[in-house]
Amino acid sequence: MTVLSARALNRATLARQYLLERTGAPVREAVAHLCGLQAQEPQEPFTGLWSRLHAFTPDRLDRALTGRHVVRTHLMRRTVHLVTGDDALAWRSRHDAMLRQRVLATYRRELAGIDPGEVAAAGRAVMADHRPRTMTELVREVQDRRPGPPRRALGELLVAALVPMAQLPPRGLWQTKAGVRNLPLATWLGREPDPLPDGADDPVGQQLVRRYLAAYGPAASADIRAWSGLAGLPAAVEALRDELVVFRDERGRKLLDLPDAPRPSPETPAPVRFLPAFDNAILGYHDRGRVIDEAHLGLSVAGLRAVLVDGRVAATWTTHERRLRVTPLRPLFSREREAVGEEAGNLAAFLDQDIDEVEFTAPAATVG
Structure with missing residues (x-):
């Protein structure tokens, strides 16, 4: 069984979350693909x-x-x-x-x-x-x-x-x-929510599993449960076994996926991305290690906004007194700091809240 490294899982997540490359999809189509945004x-x-x-x-x-x-x-x-x-x-x-x-x-x-x-x-x-x-x-x-x-x-x-x-x-x-x-x-x-079908078949659960894997996979059953909050999806997963492929991560967990879903090379460059509070790219997993280090897991549920550098949470950001403030969680190389500053400037222009300065705060340290 193929073992996928944490970096391989990271790149798969970024690709499916439109964080490796922005998409030209309409808003409705993008929200549907992402299975919603928190x-x-x-x-x-x-x-x-x-x-x-x-x-x-x-x-x-x-x-x-x-x-x-x-x-x-x-x-x-x-x-x-x-x-x-x-x-x-x-x-x-x-x-x-x-x-x-x-x-x-x-x-x-x-x-x-x-x-x-x-x-x-x-x-x-x-x-x-x-x-x-x-x-x-x-x-x-x-x-x-x-x-x-x-x-x-x-x-x-x-x-x-x-x-x-x-x-x-x-x-x-x-x-x-x-x-x-x-x-x-x-x-x-304009119409009532769809009723649950009678019988043992669970087409809605199966659709949820497929849609989740398209936006978050490869992933374990525990990840699907953590994202949805639903404990009753094992039967849906089992019903889809023949149409899914199986991998393992470096810890030996079994990961499920759609056969034709993107799984980019682990060496694919990942651009800097600014995430909002409670973004599902982080919260949509039981094991969030593909995106965020264990030492910083608390940030993902504390409402802090994250900055991805090389695909991983490397800083937080906020706006305050006409400044967009970036607080690195680790020392940044010069090229990383430059890329973060450039994307922060783009974000400041988008937010258009009289932000006239991008500021790096402690514990920012530049190396290299």
Whole structure:
């Protein structure tokens, strides 16, 4: 069985995430290929797409959101993702049980004894007038019908688990600050989410596995589970065995992949790329070692934005007082620092937030 080095896995990830070479794909097509972008921080997907798409401009994503081609909704791992409308409708029912379980586990004490079916019915009745509501407004009207648990817990259960919701624009539009207004996906997109099929077959799970491998593979079953939050995909993986190829990584883990998916040479040059907070190129794996060193794993869940140098997380970045600040996590060679500075300048021009300086901060050290 072929063993793939960490560097080979890194280059495969970069290629499939459009981080090795930017793509000319339309926004909707790119979001679909990436299986969505994590988007609980509303402005972060703009940087994620800028780093992946040729000549990306913010109005392209704005039009996709207002045109209902892409939508903000709770999905994988119970986090807000930016996904295509088609994927939101196709995948939501497959995630329902996980979403419900995670909310009930988080608010175990507050939600003890409630009947999720009754709460869901009350929520749908409130939203039947097709009027967008904040979570607070929805909970208030539901509790007018039936007193319930604390508002925060009830609100999370309703909007993140029981009633498939879209977060409507202007939330998520370029440089726009707007609160969350919810509307059922079925109302916003014009049809109900696809129901789960009866029987043992799991075509939705199989599609998720294929789509995940196309954007993240080669990967282990544990990686698929970490990305999706779903524990029930082994049967889907098993059903696809005959159409997948198998590798091992340097630790002996079995990795699955699509036969014709790109696996570039480990020696393929990788350009500097700036990633937004919570980017799935890092978070989309159980074993994130192909992209980030173990010593820095905490950065990936702390909301820090990462800079890839030679395909790996080598710095963090932020904007502050008209400066784009880059903080290296290791000494940078002169050529690396120059490349980071050049791409930082490009990003500053894209962000257009009166940024007039790129600044390297400690512990930046240049060698060579």
